Amino acid sequence: MECTCYGSYFLEFTDYYSRENIDGTGLLKLLYQSVRALLKPALDNQLVLRIFELKAMVLNGEYTEKPPRQVSDSANYAWEYVIGSPIEHLYTFTLTEPVLIEFSRCVEINKKRYVDREFHSLDILQTMMGS
Numbered sequence: 750m751e752c753t754c755y756g757s758y759f760l761e762f763t764d765y766y767s768r769e770n771i772d773g774t775g776l777l778k779l780l781y782q783s784v785r786a787l788l789k790p791a792l793d794n795q796l797v798l799r800i801f802e803l804k805a806m807v808l809n810g811e812y813t814e815k816p817p818r819q820v821s822d823s824a825n826y827a828w829e830y831v832i833g834s835p836i837e838h839l840y841t842f843t844l845t846e847p848v849l850i851e852f853s854r855c856v857e858i859n860k861k862r863y864v865d866r867e868f869h870s871l872d873i874l875q876t877m878m879g880s
Contacts, residue, residue, distance in 0.1 A: 752787045754877055755794055757870040759783050759801055766809050775808045778836045786840035796849055799856045800839050803831050811863035816855040824851040
């Protein structure tokens with residue numbers, strides 16, 4: 750059920766950035782790799798979520814090159830890795846809990862800056878997860 754909610758959110762977020770008559774190959778690849786990553790027990794779904802959001806913003810040119818606030822070297826490296834890596838290599842790392850929290854906060858700041866709407870599927874996911 751949890752993976753279904755994440756998948757629904759990924760679809761809704763992809764729909765937000767999709768435009769008619771614009772090549773959506775990058776977003777489609779990102780969507781595919783992200784759903785595959787949800788099936789890997791070694792990866793935290795929150796990490797998959799944040800990587801997906803940041804890379805989707807990168808593909809659409811709506812991101813900052815550096816994290817929008819002061820973070821640890823590990824969180825900064827993760828940020829730069831997601832921005833610079835090909836989609837096929839995005840889900841090849843994990844983060845410790847404190848670094849994931851830092852990374853997530855930075856992605857959330859960017860999302861609030863560049864995405865001008867709320868997503869119903871994310872509300873459902875957060876309700877389900879108790880956040």
